[in-house]
Amino acid sequence: MSALLGLIALPSIVTPATAQKVENKDNNPSLSQSKSTPTYEVAPPPERIKPLPNERQLQEGETPVDYRISNLLGDFTGNLWVGSWRGLSRINPNTGRVISRVSLPNIAISALVQDKVGRLWVGNNEGLTRVDPQTSQITAQNLLLPSKRVLSLLLDKRGYLWVGTDAGLTLVSPDQGLIMTTVKNMPGVSVNAMTLDADGQLWAGTLEGIVKVNTSSALLMKRIQNLPGGTVQTLAISPQGLIWAGMPNQLLVINPKNGIVLRSVTPLRGRNVTSVRFAKDGSVWVGTNNGLLRLNPYTGAVLDQVTGLPSSRVLTLAPDIGNKLWVGTTEGLAWLMPSVGTAQPHFGFGRYVK
Numbered sequence: 263m264s265a266l267l268g269l270i271a272l273p274s275i276v277t278p279a280t281a282q283k284v285e286n287k288d289n290n291p292s293l294s295q296s297k298s299t300p301t302y303e304v305a306p307p308p309e310r311i312k313p314l315p316n317e318r319q320l321q322e323g324e325t326p327v328d329y330r331i332s333n334l335l336g337d338f339t340g341n342l343w344v345g346s347w348r349g350l351s352r353i354n355p356n357t358g359r360v361i362s363r364v365s366l367p368n369i370a371i372s373a374l375v376q377d378k379v380g381r382l383w384v385g386n387n388e389g390l391t392r393v394d395p396q397t398s399q400i401t402a403q404n405l406l407l408p409s410k411r412v413l414s415l416l417l418d419k420r421g422y423l424w425v426g427t428d429a430g431l432t433l434v435s436p437d438q439g440l441i442m443t444t445v446k447n448m449p450g451v452s453v454n455a456m457t458l459d460a461d462g463q464l465w466a467g468t469l470e471g472i473v474k475v476n477t478s479s480a481l482l483m484k485r486i487q488n489l490p491g492g493t494v495q496t497l498a499i500s501p502q503g504l505i506w507a508g509m510p511n512q513l514l515v516i517n518p519k520n521g522i523v524l525r526s527v528t529p530l531r532g533r534n535v536t537s538v539r540f541a542k543d544g545s546v547w548v549g550t551n552n553g554l555l556r557l558n559p560y561t562g563a564v565l566d567q568v569t570g571l572p573s574s575r576v577l578t579l580a581p582d583i584g585n586k587l588w589v590g591t592t593e594g595l596a597w598l599m600p601s602v603g604t605a606q607p608h609f610g611f612g613r614y615v616k
Contacts (some may be wrong), residue, residue, distance in 0.1 A: 290297050314423040329572075329612050331590030333374035334580035335382075339396065343382065344595060345610060346370035348497060350384060352395070353610070355584025358597075360610050364398045366391060374422070375415040377436040385412025391424060392439060402439035407432055416456040416464065418477040424464060426453025443480045449487070451471050457497040457505070460517055465505060467494025472507060472516070478569060482557040486521040489514060491606055498538040498546075500559055505544065508535030512550060529555065541581040541600065549576030554589060554605075571596050572612050 292315030333345030342355040349362040350371060366384060380403070381395040389410045390486040400610035409429035416424045420441070431445040431453050450468025457465050463483065465477040472494055474484035491509030498506045505516040506523065513530035514523050530548060537549035546559045553574050556566040575594035580588040586597045588603060594612025596605040 269592070281363055311413050315501070328370070328578060328611075329594045330592045331595045331611060332371055333578055334578050334583075334588050334590050335374045335376060336583040337376050337382075338380055342580065342586070342588060343374060343376075343533055344590070345374040345384065346590075346595075348372070348611075348612060350374075350382075350393070351611075353608075355566075355586060355588070355597075358608055358610070364393055366400070367403070373412050373426075374443055375417055377417055377423060378421040379436070381436065383415055387411050390434075390563065392436070403438065405434065405441060405544050406482065408444060411450065413454050414456050416458065418458060418464065419462040420477070422477070424477075426456055426466060428452045431475065445475060445480050445482070449482075451486055454493070454495055455497040455508075457499050459499055460503050460506075461463060464472075465497060465499075465518065467497045467507060469493050471506065472497070474518070484518075486516060486519060489523070490526070496537050498540060499545070500540055501544055502559075506538045508538050508548070510534050513538070525562070527557065529557070529562060529564050530576040537579045538581040539581050541587070541599070545600075547579050547581055547587060549579050549589070551575045554579075554599075566603045568598060568603055568606075570598075572607050574600075 296528055303557035314469060314486060328347040331344060331346045336342040337343060342353050344351045344353060349369040349371045352361045353359060354552060360530060368388040369388040370386055371384055372451055375383050377383060380395060382395055384393060385393045389403060390405050390407060390412055391400055395403050397557060407425060407427055411428045412425060414426035418424060419571035422608060423436045425432045425434055430448045430451060433442045435442055452469045453466045455467040461508045464477050464479060465610055466473045470492060471487040473482060476483050476522055491511045493510055494507050496508035507514045507520050511532055512561060513527040513535045515525050516523050534551040535548060535549060541547060544559060545556045548555045548557055553566050554568040554571060554576050560577040575592040576589060577592060578590035583598050587600055589596045595608040597608060598605040
């Protein structure tokens with residue numbers, strides 16, 4: 263019969279969940295195979311869904327913007343240099359107006375200093391760059407440092423440049439742009455922060471404490487180790503000549519002459535201290551990853567707790583520039599008058615502008 267109907271009989275696979283069984287009343291196997299054609303319920307096609315934009319593809323194509331302000335520097339002319347992860351800018355601290363922007367090969371700035379001639383030295387994760395602030399042109403870069411990852415910069419009293427990296431400490435001639443020497447066997451290796459004492463000697467904060475280096479000979483003079491918390495993230499010398507060391511879990515005051523820890527500042531115990539700076543009035547500003555405080559340097563008592571910051575995570579501080587305290591955070595730049603405990607965001611740096 264299949265031949266007469268022009269059909270080819272093939273074994274059919276019937277899905278029990280969807281096919282309806284055709285009953286074979288004659289119970290004839292030869293007829294059962296030909297008549298058991300699956301049938302389905304008649305249903306309209308599903309409605310067309312308007313295609314959505316490929317949001318994931320759009321998100322993957324966007325580069326997230328990092329608004330952190332990692333360094334602040336007041337220059338000889340009274341202007342403020344703002345080092346961020348979006349580049350280097352100079353602003354008038356009195357008006358807040360952006361004067362100029364410098365184009366750099368790597369915009370994620372990790373350290374910033376000005377030499378005695380006025381040239382800017384900029385450190386980042388790809389090395390060290392010298393910039394002429396008058397022309398905004400790069401005049402030297404790609405020095406053969408122990409590591410390209412620059413963490414800190416400092417100019418000593420003779421005018422020489424010290425470069426702290428995650429692989430040690432190096433002395434550089436700012437004029438020639440050449441490496442003069444590298445400190446051998448640097449304890450703690452990674453030089454996170456540096457400061458100068460009253461005698462002009464260098465103190466470096468590392469992963470294992472604090473090291474004193476003779477700036478004339480580049481020889482180690484003293485090592486302060488076994489500090490609570492271990493890693494030193496920021497350093498400052500008080501007007502009394504004491505070392506203030508910010509740690510991941512506290513703020514220590516140390517006597518540089520004998521290396522004895524005088525005290526752990528009580529309000530900062532258990533807090534991650536990221537920046538310490540002394541103002542001209544003698545008070546000390548302390549930035550943490552959860553707020554900004556002004557302390558009495560003699561008692562450690564909290565005098566002010568600043569509100570209104572773009573982010574509570576403070577990265578850098580610059581007091582007494584344009585009669586203001588400037589604050590760099592992970593979400594932008596802010597400023598405040600020392601007599602007022604509320605900060606004002608600078609709308610040229612942060613999520614306010616793209």
